[in-house]
Amino acid sequence: MNLKSPFRTRTTALFYFAATASLCLQGVLAVKKEDFKTCEQAAFCRRHRAFADAIVQASQSTISKGSSSNLAVPSSASPYIITSKSVHLEGHTLVATILHDTDKVPLKLEVIFLADGTVRIRLQEENPLIPRFDETQKHVLRDEGNTLEYASADSIGYSSETAGQSVVHTVCYTKEGNNFAVRLTEFPWSLAYMQDNKVVIEINHNGFFNFEHLRTKPDTSETNGVEGEWEETFRSWTDSKPRGPESFGVDIRFNGYDHVYGIPEHSASLSLKNTRGDKDGYGEPYRLWNLDVFEYELDSPMALYGSIPFMVAHNPNSTVGVFWLNAAETWVDVTREKSSTLSSLFRLSGSSKEQAVNTHWISESGIMDVFLMPGPSVSDLYKQYTALVESTPLPREFALGYHQCRWNYIDQDDVLAVSDKMHEHNIPYDVIWLDIEYTDGKRYFTWDSNNFPDPVAMQKQLSHDGHKLVVVIDPHIKHDSAYYVWKEGNEKEYFIKNKAKTDNYQGWCWPGESNWVDYLDSNAMEWTSGLYHLDKFNGSTTDLFVWNDMNEPSIFNGPEITIERDLKHYGGWEHRDLHNIYGMLYHKATYNGLRTRESPNKRPFVLSRAYFAGSQRYGAIWTGDNAASWDHLHASVRMVLSNNIAGMHFSGADVGGFFGNPEPELLTRWYQLGIWYPFFRAHAHIDTKRREPWVAGEPYLSIMREAILERYRMLPHWYTLFRETSLTGMPIARPMWMEFPKDTGLFAEERAFMVGSSIMVVPSTDPDISKPIDVAFPSKENWYDMHTYTSYFAPTKRQFTIDLAQTLVFVRGGSIIPTRERQRRASALMKYDPFTLYVYVSRDGTATGKLYLDDGETYDYEEGAFIERELLFVDSRLSSRPSAHTVETSAQRIFLEKMKKVRVERVVIVGLRSPLTRATVTEGDVVREIELSCGGSKASSECVVRDPAVLVSNDWEIAFS
Structure with a gap:
């Protein structure tokens, strides 16, 4: 047990969460913000924001001394330049070397041109001290990136010219009537992405690019100073940072745009608000770091359960996108040129004087790997995006119906009684769900034999009436030598290791002491998938499907209610490098297990709470533990839309609200909206009152029934829409x-x-x-x-x-x-x-x-x-x-x-x-x-x-x- 845990016993931990849940249901408790970092408390985010501020101040000083504000190059205060004569074209890739004016560590820049007009920008040290994590692409890109279609060398035009004190290199080509070009400036380095001779996206225009190269730890007592480069403490947890500082950041400017969208999951506005210098905006950047946030607040850039670093910019003439392929913690600042005095200082010579959205992307580790997608139409953009990460496949047809869930249906008789009541009241439904209490002591892949003595018979009865069963299976595995799942995982050494890599990492979740599988190990992934097979999961049938919850992963006694960053994974990688894809990898393991449990294979259904770009391949997601309030009802629309914008189309929100007891009017309105979510499930906390549609009585029962019947009437249209998105990548729920x-x-x-x-x-x-x-x-x-x-x-x-x-x-x-x-x-x-x-x-x-x-x-x-x-x-x-x-x-x-x-x-x-x-x-x-x-x-x-x-x-x- 982690001695720094605030919970000394299992009873204490579970009592705490039960007590806070009870307070929440009484409307007393809000999110405990002190449990989660701000940018100022995340040392690398703080350093990059300070670096950006220094660049702005230096540029202001230059201008105040008489320089023109219409700079011939991007911010002249940037300390990074492209070295002379390093730029050259290798087939479909423009290669260059970038140097900092003092540290002189060469960085390799690759600008890769894809056939559809997408441009990929990869950047890291030419000779890193040790390898940086670069496996995110393996798990996210279509076919691990091996099937990306590159532009042919003979379709690319290349030229260079001297412009003022710098050299500008231009690569241009045409695709389906659209003219694309990339203009790479050497001093200071910047990249402008152009469409029909107009700049639409600019990289490092404001000069915020900052790359912390890997280095040897200095032999000085000052290395762990206020900047937290080699060690960082948050509350009672210390991050040892054995690799030292390795973060990077860069500004990305959308020229001629005033609206940007995406980068879920947040409860923020649909059109993303400013995060600096705007009293009507947010005071924090948008954070991408998968977290279990108890009773999350609305209208906030705080991180939530999922992360998709895909941002879309739109104006009346075009739609473009940026995909930031990195699974480490990432922060994104947003400002608008028309409302930001600072950002208006930076203009590229010849670029448009229109409004612009300036964004600043900051990641803790890995390599800089960014895709710029030109659109220009919405449909073009989603073809380009799904060419990278794939589209949402056709789901099982039953998954589009109504799902009835609560934590928890008490026992087998309760499940069948609810099903009978649905029939009695002529309410169609497809799936009934079981939360954690169906298990034997929170040991997943087992059943509580007292409350569920014959789960197979229960499933057969449900199936007879056309229904399916979904059970929750979380990633934490109870530490219990008598539990066959833990025993096998331990013997095969499939669990994540501690910092010293001497033993399994151990944390606390619903079962108490638990371990977590290391899904970077392909053998561990395959083993997990096998647990879902009928010969391993006793009591399961082919009519049973799965809900992956708590897979951020949620750890009750961990920093920010999740796992420690410096734990070791297969291959020696730290958890910080891959945190945001951990939940997706578990989702994938479950998906593969259900897909292969019968022959011929059938389409699985798996719901996941944590997600990343690529999760759409494996099933549905929902917006997490919302509250039974009118505000949360309203917010669910923008959250579902943001997920759809980012390619996570099969998404919904808990109908009725997870926490609290909705009044009948609210519950009714939620059903009327919920039938238009792509994923339609009612769910409720264990401490809430029962709220199946008939509980409210008339007239609410009849109104909710009519809403559910509307969903079933429309199922052919829904299924046809899923077919469309499987082919085109277009969102189903669209702004x-x-x-x-x-x-x-x-x-x-x-x-x-x-x-x-x-x-x-x-x-x-x-x-x-x-x-x-x-x-x-x-x-x-x-x-x-x-x-x-x-x-x-x-x-x-x-x-x-x-x-x-x-x-x-x-x-x-x-x-x-x-x-x-x-x-x-x-x-x-x-x-x-x-x-x-x-x-x-x-x-x-x-x-x-x-x-x-x-x-x-x-x-x-x-x-x-x-x-x-x-x-x-x-x-x-x-x-x-x-x-x-x-x-x-x-x-x-x-x-x-x-x-x-x-x-x-x-x-x-x-x-x-x-x-x-x-x-x-x-x-x-x-x-x-x-x-x-x-x-x-x-x-x-x-x-x-x-x-x-x-x-x-x-x-x-x-x-x-």
Whole structure:
């Protein structure tokens, strides 16, 4: 046990967390900020901010002595230059050497050009004293970075010229009509990324680049001084820093932009606020360091459970991105040129005088590895990003349904009783969840035999009704020589070692004394995956899936409630180097275990709390332990959107709030919003009152039921959206600006959002139902209330006052939405149900949409076993044709045979300017007239075709007149 722990016994530790949880539920306790570092308390962050301030002061002094503020080069105070004649082009890579004006340690700069216009910048010592950690790319990039497509050497143009007192090197090439160029300046060194002859991203323009080269520890008593270079103490923990200072930082400027987004996870605003020199901004940088933050506060740049160092900048003309590939602790400052006197001092000669966002990125260790993505469109940007980290794959279909969870369902009878109550109240659901109490003394992969005497029988009963079970399995392994998991891991030496590497690191979590697996060891990863196999995880079946919680990792007696930085991993690396990918590696191990537990393999479902870029490959995430408050309801939208912006698309928030007891109105509103999260789960703390939908009684039960039924109606559309993102990388839950990129009034919008390109959701997040809700309808298009079909002619703004049973969901004109209308207990029972198509006509009388389906379980879709239809309404004709991805294969033929009776049972057309009187279907060689009725109860512009009886697998056309 760590003698510096504030907890001397297991009882003390668990009593502390139970007591604080109880206080939180009473609304007494807020986040304990003193448990977590500020930038000033993190020595490397403090040093880099001080370095940046010194550069600014030196530049101000230069200007005050008569120099022009329109500097011919970036900040002349920067001490780093590119050495003369070191710059040369090697195929698709521009190579140079950078030197500090006093320490003279050569740094190797590589500027690598990818075929899609992305530029990769790698920088470290030419001859480091010892190797720096460079394995993040192995775990994050597609195929470990081996399949990146580089620009061909003959497509690159290279030139250099003298500009003032410096030499500027330019590399340019063209991709799909877009002209890209990189301009590398030698003195002081800087890099400008240009698109169509305009600078969009600049590296080290402000001169904040600072690289702490590896060095031998000086033989002096002053090495551990106030700067904390060789040792650092936070509260009762000391970080020994055996490698000494090895951090680096650089400024990245988005020229011509005023809005930046991404870098989750924070509870911050969607459009990231300034972090320096702005009374309306934050006083701290955005921190990326995966942490278990008890009752996190809102509107804050504090680090939370996940970290994705991907930032997007947007203006009406283009969207660009920066991906900072580093898994160590990272801080990011944000300032805007128009509001920052300091940053306005630095202008590149010939660069735009428009506004700019200046960012300052600071990482503790590793190498500097940065990708600049040019867009220029949103879709271009996400193609470029997913070419690096991959897209979100198709999930198991059941995972898109409703998940019912709490900490904890008491026993086997409780689980089945909840399931029966769902059926009794006609509430569909797909998954019921078990938290930590199902285990034998918090020993994962075991069951409490008293409360869960026959888990297999329980799972079979759930499965009979179409349901699945999810159980939590956390990364901490109880230190217990009689526990087979601990015994095997210890014998195989798979646990993380202590600082001296003489024994296993031991910390405290739910089981008490625990150990953590070292996932940098591929053998340990494979061993962990094997624990999920049916022959190892007794009591599990193929209908059981997994929730990885506490995998930041959370350690009750560790610094900042996590692991110590100087612990040793496989290969001799310190934990500081890889902390932010630790949770992802555990997520991957679980994913691989579920994927390989049966043959042929089936798609897993794994929820994770910690995440990094690349986690989207392995499953869903959620926003952690939120609170049952209206503020947290509102904040969930921007948090889910920020995750989607950063490529973590399958995300949601605990419906109802984890902590506290929501009043019925809040709970109801949360369900109405939660059905529009990509991941839809209700969850609650162990000390909360039961809050399954029927507990609140009427009218709340009926309203929540209707919301959940709406989710199930829309499952075909959700699944089709996941298909789209698997191919394009486009977010599923999208901020409004993504669909309407030129509408500046939407750039900071964080309440209304889009689900795909067709549906706008405007949630009610205020307890006062009499308070009007403002809705801006963008674009010159019709918008239709999804429930009443009332149309609104955009662009326009309206105010709505709605009662508790109403929601504001609008469909964009020109959209076709597929649904399934028959009520079932679970999505598995809907597999062969017919479809309804809703056609929302645009102003020009057209509409388009897609319908995608496969078996929802296997990987057969990769062999062509799917149906994907392009739906088109034009000239009063609705047609269905196969998508370009459809290829005839043996797997496809088998799937088509299974789905041969699945049909379209109804078509609803909304927004017609003149009534229709007749409809005929052409399917193959058969032409037949079908029933049509217009002027329904909802709107005079509504026309309904009842049972056209066309098959989803066939080509067909319905002609209206």
